[in-house]
Each structure stands twice: as structure tokens, then as C-alpha cells.
Amino acid sequence: MMKMRQLAVLLALLAAALAVSCSDAAGGAIRAQLTRADAGRGLTRRQLLRRMARRSKARAARLLSASGSSPASATAVPGKGQAIDTEYLVSFAVGTPPQPVQATLDTGSDLVWTQCQPCPSCYAQDLPYYDPNLSATSAPLPCEAAACQQLDLSSCGARKWGNRTCVYTYSYGDRSVTTGSLDADTFTFDGDAGHAAVPGLAFGCGYFNNGLFSSNATGSGIAGFGRGALSLPSQLRVDNFSYCFTNVTGSAPSPVLLGLPANLYDSASGAVQTTRLIQSPANPTFYYLSLKSITVGSARLPAPESAFALRGNGSGGTIIDSGTSVTLLPPLVYGLLHDVFVSQVDLPVTNDEPLCFAVSSSSSGKKQQVPKLELQFDGATLDLPRENYVFEMEDGGQSNMCIAIMSSGGGMTIIGNYQQQNLHVLYDLAGNNLSFVPAHCDRV
Numbered sequence: 051m052m053k054m055r056q057l058a059v060l061l062a063l064l065a066a067a068l069a070v071s072c073s074d075a076a077g078g079a080i081r082a083q084l085t086r087a088d089a090g091r092g093l094t095r096r097q098l099l100r101r102m103a104r105r106s107k108a109r110a111a112r113l114l115s116a117s118g119s120s121p122a123s124a125t126a127v128p129g130k131g132q133a134i135d136t137e138y139l140v141s142f143a144v145g146t147p148p149q150p151v152q153a154t155l156d157t158g159s160d161l162v163w164t165q166c167q168p169c170p171s172c173y174a175q176d177l178p179y180y181d182p183n184l185s186a187t188s189a190p191l192p193c194e195a196a197a198c199q200q201l202d203l204s205s206c207g208a209r210k211w212g213n214r215t216c217v218y219t220y221s222y223g224d225r226s227v228t229t230g231s232l233d234a235d236t237f238t239f240d241g242d243a244g245h246a247a248v249p250g251l252a253f254g255c256g257y258f259n260n261g262l263f264s265s266n267a268t269g270s271g272i273a274g275f276g277r278g279a280l281s282l283p284s285q286l287r288v289d290n291f292s293y294c295f296t297n298v299t300g301s302a303p304s305p306v307l308l309g310l311p312a313n314l315y316d317s318a319s320g321a322v323q324t325t326r327l328i329q330s331p332a333n334p335t336f337y338y339l340s341l342k343s344i345t346v347g348s349a350r351l352p353a354p355e356s357a358f359a360l361r362g363n364g365s366g367g368t369i370i371d372s373g374t375s376v377t378l379l380p381p382l383v384y385g386l387l388h389d390v391f392v393s394q395v396d397l398p399v400t401n402d403e404p405l406c407f408a409v410s411s412s413s414s415g416k417k418q419q420v421p422k423l424e425l426q427f428d429g430a431t432l433d434l435p436r437e438n439y440v441f442e443m444e445d446g447g448q449s450n451m452c453i454a455i456m457s458s459g460g461g462m463t464i465i466g467n468y469q470q471q472n473l474h475v476l477y478d479l480a481g482n483n484l485s486f487v488p489a490h491c492d493r494v
Contacts, residue, residue: 080288080307080308081239084139084293084305086139086301087139089300090301094444095299095441096445099452099454101375102298103456105137109464110378110464111223112222113464114461115223117367117462118363118364118365119367119460137155137372139154139155139269140155140273145186145236146188150178150270151270153271154272156372157371157373158335159335160277160280161220161228161254162251162254162273162282163255163272164270167183171257171259171260172258172259180255182255185236189234190216190231191216191233191234192215194214197234197252198218200278200279201216203218204217217230218231222261227261228258228260228271230259232255234250236251237253251282251285251286254271277329286308290310290477291306292306292476293305293307295471296472296491298468305494318487325428325429326340330360337370337371338367339465341427341463342358342427342428344383344425346421349394351386357380367462368465370470371465375466375467376455376456377454377463378456378458379456380461380463381458384456391453394421395421401452408448411449425469437472438470438473440453474486474487474489
């Protein structure tokens with residue numbers, strides 16, 4: 051029995067080595083499909099805005115807690131028993147034969163994990179739990195494996211875990227925790243050109259998954275797309291990845307690409323903008339950007355550049371995040387943005403966060419004039435189209451025009467996915483740059 055387990059581990063490690071050569075030699079992109087958590091639920095625009103606002107606040111609390119940017123009074127935990135609904139779920143399969151997995155796309159974490167049979171402490175999910183016993187290519191990784199050494203918290207299991215098996219514990223800022231065996235198996239992705247199977251990827255086989263996870267919130271687990279060694283882009287050894295989010299209020303799926311396709315910008319409808327990615331030793335997972343200033347209409351916010359800067363202790367800074375709905379600004383900066391919009395929009399204010407204006411019944415259904423919004427980065431400007439920061443809805447018979455930006459409650463600025471819709475966003479990991487361009491995301 052022990053020899054068979056050791057043989058399985060050796061085969062898994064050999065498969066991992068083969069995965070490197072296979073992915074490097076492929077020369078094309080691995081494609082996966084993203085579905086939005088709220089798609090197809092029949093929610094009103096008011097419900098969508100409320101859910102995006104709630105998710106953004108909960109997400110900010112988690113990220114601020116992880117970065118040390120939250121004030122002492124802030125909490126990283128939403129209301130008791132309140133699951134955090136996710137933004138985008140990525141579909142792939144694990145094992146031989148493939149078992150379907152649908153996991154949260156998370157650029158703010160690294161570990162890839164899914165719930166596993168027999169799952170003594172798991173949340174209910176729509177898909178069957180992954181069962182390692184049904185996969186011919188599944189193998190637990192030993193404590194000496196390089197992937198195990200990348201974990202902040204791990205131990206060597208015994209008895210039912212298996213002798214010298216890597217046991218992981220991975221926690222999130224909202225105090226949700228997953229614990230299980232770090233395994234290796236084949237991942238299969240469905241793309242336009244057929245199946246792409248990559249053997250030997252390390253992932254968490256989660257047996258104890260507790261906290262604010264739920265099937266609506268997390269799918270089968272979480273797919274870390276951060277900068278760490280255990281993330282999916284890092285393990286696939288791709289030099290870049292990109293995504294293109296379709297309209298947030300629609301139901302069309304969005305693509306995520308791991309690697310460069312030959313027709314990368316064929317669907318682009320503007321000039322490509324590029325800014326540098328900043329690395330933080332204190333928070334190596336996050337994708338930091340150098341945000342310099344914000345302009346509303348003809349007025350540049352009188353916020354000092356230091357308000358967006360990353361500090362030496364890892365606090366502050368500006369990150370781009372797939373899992374945050376609306377862009378979040380430090381309270382001082384949000385207050386300035388609020389006041390500038392109020393001064394330039396000739397409509398009565400109905401709500402302060404998010405900032406909403408009442409639209410008269412005679413103007414209902416018509417697009418109201420709103421100042422342009424631009425984010426100035428180091429070397430690039432994100433000139434946001436109206437639909438990327440304005441949200442129109444009905445509330446109690448009253449038409450409202452809202453600005454889809456809120457306060458983060460701490461020192462960090464977070465660029466959310468509402469501002470990223472209909473942009474092809476490319477993370478150039480080798481060149482340490484981030485590029486974005488307006489695109490028809492349904493054609494990428």
C-alpha cells in the first residue's frame with residue numbers, strides 16, 4: 051500500500067514536469083469561460099446595484115485586512131451568517147476522467163482549491179464534489195514538494211491523510227478557512243479549439259471549508275489568479291493572462307485567456323494603454339498600479355498623489371481586482387469625488403454612497419448629462435465610457451442616476467470590475483505591465 055502511494059506521488063511529480071513542457075510548447079492560449087454570479091437570476095437594476103455595493107464593501111474589508119490598510123475600527127466580517135456573493139466563476143475540470151469544477155476567479159489570492167469527497171465539513175454546492183478516488187491521475191503531494199513549501203501554513207498528515215502528505219490551511223480576510231490535502235491532478239479547459247489538458251497541477255483538495263463560503267458565493271471553490279507561485283497563471287507558467295468582462299447587467303459569458311492568442315486585439319475598438327505593475331514585498335499576491343490622479347469633467351480632484359501611493363509597510367496603494375464590483379476609494383478621496391460630481395450635476399441628490407441623483411419623470415428613460423471620468427495612471431489614462439461608471443435604476447417609482455464608485459473604508463484604492471467591463475485587460479507577468487483597451491468582449 052505504501053509503495054503504491056509513493057509511486058502515485060512520483061507519477062504526479064513527473065506529470066508536473068511534463069505539464070511545464072507541454073504548456074510552454076503549446077504556443078497558444080488556454081481559454082476558459084466566466085459566468086457572472088448574478089446572471090440569469092431575474093434581478094432588477096436596483097437589486098443588482100445593492101448587491102454590487104454589498105459585495106464591494108465585504109470584499110474591501112477582506113482586502114484591507116490582508117494589506118493592513120483598514121482602520122482599527124473596521125471589520126473584515128459582514129453580518130453573521132451572511133455569505134459573500136462572488137463576481138465571476140471560471141469553469142474547468144479536474145481529474146481523469148474530468149470532473150467539472152466552477153470556482154471563483156480571484157486575483158486577490160493564490161491557492162486553487164475545490165471541495166473534495168468525502169467532505170466531512172463542506173458547504174452545499176450545485177456540482178458534485180470532486181472525488182480523488184475516481185481520478186486515475188490524482189495523487190497527494192508530499193511535504194517535501196515545492197508547492198507545499200509555498201504555503202504559509204501547512205503540516206504533514208498522518209493516518210487518514212497519509213504519511214508525509216502535505217496538509218494545508220488557507221484563510222481569507224473574512225475569516226473563511228479551507229483545510230485539506232494538497233494534491234496534484236490534471237486540469238482540463240474547454241476552448242474554441244477543443245480541450246486543453248494540463249497534468250500535474252497542485253491544488254487544495256478541501257475537506258473542511260468553513261466560514262462565508264456558499265455555492266452562490268464560491269461555486270466549487272476558489273481559483274487563485276494572484277502573483278504567488280500557487281496561482282493558476284504561475285503554475286501554468288504563462289507569461290500573461292487576460293480577461294474581457296461583458297456587460298455587468300447582461301448574461302453573456304466572459305472569456306479569460308491564459309497565454310497570448312494570435313488575434314489578441316482583433317476585437318479592440320481603441321488604442322491600447324499600458325501602465326506598470328508594482329510589486330509589494332508585504333503583499334506579494336496583489337496587482338498594484340500607480341494611480342496618479344482622477345479627473346471629473348474639467349476638474350482634477352485636489353487629492354495628493356500620496357493618497358493613492360503604496361507605503362513601505364504594505365498599506366495604501368491602488369490594486370486592480372477581479373472580485374470587487376465597483377471601484378473603491380479612500381474616504382477622503384471619495385468625499386472629494388462626491389463633491390465634484392454634485393457641483394457639476396444639476397440634479398437633486400438622493401443618496402450619498404453610492405452617489406445617486408433623482409431624474410425627473412419627464413426625463414426618465416433619457417440619458418442624463420454627466421461629467422467625464424478619467425483615471426490617470428503612470429503612462430496610461432483610463433477614459434471611462436459612461437456605462438462604466440453610471441448606473442441607472444428605478445427605486446420606488448423614482449428614476450435615479452448613480453455613480454458606481456464608493457468608499458473603501460480604508461487607505462486602499464481598488465479598481466473594480468464595473469469599471470473594467472468591455473475592456474480587454476492584459477496582465478503582462480513577464481514584462482510587469484498591465485494593458486487595457488476597449489473591446490467587444492463577446493468576440494474575444
